[in-house]
Amino acid sequence: MQLEAREAAYVEFVTARQTHLRRIAYAVCGDWRRADEILRHALTRLYVAWPRQQREGTEEAFVRRLILRADGDGHRGHDARPAPEWTPLFAALQSLPAKQRRVVLLRHWLGLSAEETAEDLGMTVGAVEAHDARALAALPIATARENR
Amino acid sequence: MTTDLRERLATGFGDGPAHTPVEEHLVAGRRALRRRRRLTAAGTVTALALAGLGSVVLRPAEGAGGGGPDNPTPLPTPTTTALPTPVHLLVAPARYVTADTPPVLYLYGRMFRRDRDVTVLATFGEIDVAPHPQGGAIVRVGGATSWVLVVGNEPERLDVQREAPYDYQAFMAWARSQFGAMSGRLALAATAPGPYRPPVSDAASPAAYDGDRLVAKPGGTVVRRDAHPLVDRSAVPACHAQAVRVHTAAGDWFVLGYDCAGQGALYSEPVGVRADTLSSWLVQVRHAQDEYEQ
Known part of the structure; x- marks a missing residue:
């Protein structure tokens, strides 16, 4: 896959799904800062694995699994604090x-x-x-x- | 019930602050991919690939602020004043702690606190595309807040610290600007044969940039120069590499320098550690650090 095409497809996916995936990350951890960090790691790994994930149509599942497993590594506790909303x-x-x-x-x-x-x-x-x-x-x- | 519950879960919280621009994910992805594929000819080049993609790396230019471990960027203006709930990190076993141990350290790939006097306010970990961990933390020790970055497991560790207010976004931006040169510098030290010796800082290097040219510092003489050492241009299209052998009264050194978009980094090693000629040193550094990055 040409780099330009790969990146165009990646950008299209991230643009379309970032908001939803970020909300999943937030629902998992309850902290927007942590959610952004989790999503950033997941989307970085998606970029690396993009050709295979896109070929198999598993882009979103790939990111979702990384998000779901990211905060369960014991590296930090669940430090969510209730938000007014x-x-x-x-x-x-x-x-x-x-x-x-x-x-x-x-x-x-x-x-x-x-x-x-x-x-x-x-x-x-x-x-x-x-x-x-x-x-x-x-x-x-x-x-x-x-x-x- | 499921449809009802789905709606209520989906509307159970707001949208939060503005999300990260797509371009930032793209840059981070390119950086990770380049490391994964080992497109770089050496770990140091990999580090500069990061630099070439937006990191601020650090040749101390006269009169300029510069950036990086040897020439920190200016302190940011704090945008956050409230301190968060401390992050729980295990305290490192005492046998791993020495006088120069930073507030956080890596053991077996996991970040620890140096001791109970260290309060960790936030942590930041780069994606683990290399075997050596790299991450950082905002900590409070003795009433002072500091930013700490660490690359490598003990005892093969390179760290950089600075006192700065709690500001997570600024801290992350700073961290990303530092990791490239830190990683490359640690790779050079960690792959050297014989007993581990800490990385050589730009200040301790016998060479420095004079404009665009790598030259010997006072007291030294460049006795060999490779103006175009072998590097993978596709990995670092914006970077220009230079290598020199410098003779000093205390001994000879090899220095590999990168000048990347007006900034650069130096990687220095005494002659004889892994090679006796500049050309063989460059080849061996490339191979060893290539292996390190796997």
Whole structure:
């Protein structure tokens, strides 16, 4: 692939998907500064891996997996601080353990299947379902629905 | 419930501050790709590839502010005054800590605090496209806030520090401007045969730039010059490399210099460490650092 074509395709993808991917990163970590750092690393690695990811149509999944795994390396704690614009549901989401939070985001925000979620997070389908059940039990979903 | 939950999750928070320009991702990607492919003829050249793509690297030009480990860029104006929640980093085992250990250090690829007196306010880690880690932190020690950058695992480490206010964006910009030369300089030291010797700073080098020309500092004489040493032009299209052998009373040195878009960096090593002639030194540096970058 010619460099110009590669970069044009990369720029087109980043331009179109950056906002959404950044929001995923923020939902994972709850901190815009950290989210930008995670996204920057992920998009840099995407550039390196671009020909294969584009050929296989997995650009977004590639970045999403890097985002989801970036903040779980133990290098720093989950230091999100509540922001004024957070809804009670999102605040509760941030208080969940990391794996539960990721499962909820993938299953119930991004709409991935249990199998796809398991692949993204590197866990079994059974583990995904277990984390999902615990997370949903902990989130203020019923209360919020009643208030609608 | 899922559709309802999806909508509520998607609208559960705002859009945050403005996102990073696409061009910045593009530049970072090019930089990573070049390192990954090892297009550069040597690790030092790789470092300059970073410099050529926007990093501010550091030949101390007369009267100019310059940049980099030997010639820091001016302090930024702080844009953030509130200090964040400290970042948790493990404290390094005492056996790895010496008098010159910086506030943060790398052990086995992981960043540690030097001791419990170091409060880490923020960390910054470059993408791990090379085996040696490189990253930095904003720290508070004894009431003072400092920016610290570290390349390489202990004891093969190069660090640079400066006192500066907490300003994460300015810190990141500074970090990116430093890593190129730091990485190249550490690569030169780490691949030298024999006992590890710390990298040689520009100030300690027996050569310096005089305009566009690499010359010996007072007390030394250039006894051999290669005005066009072998480098990969596709990797560093904007950079001009020069190499000299300098004779001094204390011994002879090889110096490889890069003049990149009006700025540059020097990589210096005594003659005899890995070669006895300038041409063989350049070849061996290229091969050794190429291996280092894998």
